[in-house]
Amino acid sequence: MANSMRAEHSTLGGHSVESSANTIQGADVFRLPNAIVLADANNFFASCETVFNPQLAGRPVVVLSNNDGCVVSRSAAAKQIGIVNGTPWFKIRDQAEHDGVIARSSNYELYASLSHRMMHVMSGFFSHQEVYSIDECFLHNTMTRARTEQTCNRLRNAVLRGVGIAVSVGVAPTKTLAKIANHWAKEHPASHNVTFWTDILHEYGDDVLRSIPVSEVWGVGRRITKKLMSMGITTALDLQRADPVLIQHRFSVLLERTVLELRGIPCVEDASNASSGVRRTQILCSRMFSSPVRGFETLSQALSVYAQQACHRLHRQNSLCGSVAAFCSTSPFSKEYSRIGNSVILDDPSDNPMVVSKAACDALRHRIDEHAPYIRAGVMLLDLSDAQDFNTFEGMDAQRDEHGIGNVLEIATRRFVPRRVGIGYGGLRGAGRNDADTGATWTMRRDMLSIRGTTRWDEMPIVHA
Missing domain, CATH: 1.10.150.20 (5' to 3' exonuclease, C-terminal subdomain)
Structure with a gap:
């Protein structure tokens, strides 16, 4: 078998890259430099809605933000008829329905579940994976050009078959250029959803x-x-x-x-893996209410629920918090807009949901206007530290959850889905279609919620043979 070697030099944005090519049995294969592969789901939220409802495939689908407010994701068909992200749904509802647009409320449980499955499938194709967000990840690659292209296509097919989500791939020497190559792949169907930065640069140059x-x-x-x-x-x-x-x-x-x-010079280091959900500086849980909330008694219910959700994340990453902040605000479009916030420093760092919930409520106690219509509130855990590494003087130990309340809530959440069990009243009034806390008037409105077929037994899809 005859082998021939030739050296090629190409310029990537002013940065010289040297590669070698081998001609083996007529196949031109050259070695890429250490390249970054960015795999990004196409219209992720909208695509997730078609997984258990194939009838939506190819149709204009939009996913709405909290309380069914604004468009946050669009299918390709919805983009073609001119719907723009960020558009308030009430402004376009009549025309959209006339155009056959299907709207869905944000189904966070479904999206998180499908994201986890998608990332797991993609992790098996390259040696290193950095999950950057819910719908995209960076993969590190040292294979040849031909092998890289083949592997990227296999990755796309595996995700489509195994999860039902279409993925675009961009390959470049840096993460920033990989982002550009990936966007190019989405906008140019002729690329078959796999684009190399070197190919774009060779054909179009600085344009x-x-x-x-x-x-x-x-x-x-x-x-x-x-x-x-x-x-x-x-x-x-x-x-x-x-x-x-x-x-x-x-x-x-x-x-x-x-x-x-x-310029083609890698400078951005790997960040913490987004799939792990680890937060090093703060943990925030904030929501907009479906209807205005008045008075501290009702507001404290929301603060308690949000504090418990934040503690769930705190427990999951085995951390402690040193202070708790809470805030609430009226509508920014109101003539008398007001925002109130305050923080409480804990006597000792804690992971106890009872301690954190009480601190969140105490932060705003006696501070709010009892007649103001608040539309948003949130709880933030600050001064985070690793529970295993927290060492101090005797008698100044952390306020740990000695009674295991957090563990009980974790077990109940895993078994009975989120927000079936909580501390205090907190607006929890039994099960409902949208959430376990639908009895409270302030909970998030999701009137067009699709099934959560991967996380709820009673919502599993039925397949007819």
Whole structure:
């Protein structure tokens, strides 16, 4: 068998990359540098709604935010008829229904369950996986170009067959460029949903980055965008060509890394795995009410429930919190908008849900206007520390959950689904279609909730042969 070797040099955004190619039995295969593979589900929330309802496939589907407020996810068909994310549902409801649009309430249990299954399937195709969000993950790759493309296609097929979700894949030398390549794969069906940054660059050159507004570059927020535009930096290409030292001086090291990433130089390290749900600085549980809440007695019910949900996360990652903050606010569109917040420092770090719930309520006790219509409230656990590493002087130990109340709530949650058991009244009034706490007037409204076929026995889909 004859083997021939040839060296190729390509330029990725000004950064020289050397690769070698082998011709083996007529197949041109070259070795990629250490590449980043970004696998991202297409229209994830909307796609999840079709898994147990195949009749929705190909139809315009939108998923709404909390209390069925705004559009947060759209199927491809919904995008084609001009529906935009963030649009209030009440403004487009009549026209959308006339156009045959199907609306669904956010089904968080279903999305989390399908995400876990999807990530598990994808983890078997590459050596290292970093789950970045509920619908996307970075995968590290050192295989040849041909093997990488083959593996990406196998990954897509496995997720589609095993979970029912379509996935797009972008391959690039950095995470920022992988984001761009992945977006390109979604927007260009001819790529078959697997796109290599080197291919895009070879065919379109600088026009690729020139066509991307700087606001759409990963890691560039709205406030930064305004400052960049004042400097004449309006596109991703402008940012790539900017002086990294100047960017670091005027903005931050993080934005300097983005500049280098756009040049093909890996700078973004792996973050904590999102699938683990570990929070190092704070844990927040916040919701908007389905109807305004007045008075501390009713508001304290919500604060108690949110504090218990936050403690559930605290227990799950085996942490303690040193202080508890609570807040509530009226509608920002009200002429008399008000927001109240306060924090309580615990005597000792704690993971006890009774201690945390009481602190959350005490934080706002005697502070709220008894007649104000509050539409949102939240609880935040702060000053987090690892329970195993917490050591202090004798007599100053943490306020641990010695009676195991948290463990009892954990076991009940796993067995009977969330919010069937809680501390105090807390608005819990038995089972309901939308939630276990539907008896409370302030709970989140989800009038168009689909089945939770992977987490609820009584909602498992029925298959007719």
